[in-house]
Amino acid sequence: MADARPVGVFDSGLGGLTVVRELLQKLPGESLVYLGDTARVPYGTKSSDTVVRYSLSCARFLLRHDVKMIMVACNTASAAALEALETRLTVPVLGAVGPGARAAATHSRGGHIGVFGTSGTVRSEAYVRAIRALRPDAAVAAVACPLLVPLAEEGWIEGDVPRLVIRRYMDELCALDPAIDTLVLGCTHYPVLRAPIAAVASEVLGREVAVVDSATAMASDAQARLGEMGLLGESGAPGGARFFFTDRAQTREVGRRFLGAPLGSVEETDLDPS
């Protein structure tokens, strides 16, 4: 009773490939269809109305590929549009915020949780609500980190520049709550900066800080959810991924950094012809 339909994943751009990377490892038998809305990236600086509109058009594209589940790899889109997507779609929808929040709530010893995210994600307070729903005693402090996306895309992940930028955001977080014991990387771009973020976190906060990211958490949740719903693909099937982008520029060079491997074939698509 295996379900051979693909799993659909969409993101504002290339960051969501960190989720695909985890999925390929965890669910090698599943076929994946990835859509990066690179013609309109980033979502993180835009209003929630705009993000909802863009997310619905991404989801419609994936449904045309007969997907059995839609994963919203973009934290900003998850924060703004998950409810709108769940209301309108008949396939299950998995966001990034829920899995990230659950991982943080589970990992945190003292319940002092920090969140790094885009302006849109932080403004939405989606992580604060999701973590408190799981752990009502938790103290959650969130900081918007707009420079981290271009640093990650440029591959500037070592040296003084990323260290000083991260340091500035970490000081801001520490000023909000100096007792932070767990940090959520609440944007799919950030895992490539995981090492310098973890290093600066323990330097500024003076203790070991658990760093959790939504990409890893999403892959685990997808596996569990597909299993529960009887939607897993055939084990031992070939799997693999198709990659669609609304704009092809830089997808290969930059995408490779997030996927951790070359992308193979890359297809361009126009979501809103005008």
Add this chain to the structure above:
Amino acid sequence: MADARPVGVFDSGLGGLTVVRELLQKLPGESLVYLGDTARVPYGTKSSDTVVRYSLSCARFLLRHDVKMIMVACNTASAAALEALETRLTVPVLGAVGPGARAAATHSRGGHIGVFGTSGTVRSEAYVRAIRALRPDAAVAAVACPLLVPLAEEGWIEGDVPRLVIRRYMDELCALDPAIDTLVLGCTHYPVLRAPIAAVASEVLGREVAVVDSATAMASDAQARLGEMGLLGESGAPGGARFFFTDRAQTREVGRRFLGAPLGSVEETDLDPS
């Protein structure tokens, strides 16, 4: 015979407000209609096909406001779409690259000209062609500087982070041509970083470097062009500007940094309903 119709200015987002700032000073009697495509910003990382499509939809919006001239404040859009706009529109179109190139060709003593721009602008080689057309002996070296836009938008214009980021791009430029005597700020975001860019330029290159920006050059060219064509507004007329954005988020806080003054009223518009 004054022409009271407004001048239209469009940009991918908020950076073009540096052009409005110059226009308000130089042409206080003109009415301006500004459109920032903040729902799809930035253009600088996207392919030229996408940028042409977006630019045409921006121009169509301005034409609905009966503008007498269209200024393309975004260097990326100028580099990719100026020809397409000139071919399709009956009003005069003024780009950012031409005025910036002319200012550089005029200022440079030794003919060694550097350009900082977005990936799209640098990839297009529009500045190289425009400067060489005016000064065939010039040596032009261009470097893409993706981190400068978010630094400018965040207002991180002082201290170690901008200095180190600029230093990295300047080292790259110096490796291409150590004899640079003039630097073009080929993106409307960059003028707010003018002081640290000028400081790092003379530090790295070991001499005084003339820094020219397309915003100032565009305002001078607009004045000349309107005069030549008999399209100037009534002198002593009230003038002023209307500001439209495709996404309202952050327009006030960030826009203020580029305009150098509060924006007054801000209107939202949807260019491509879907």
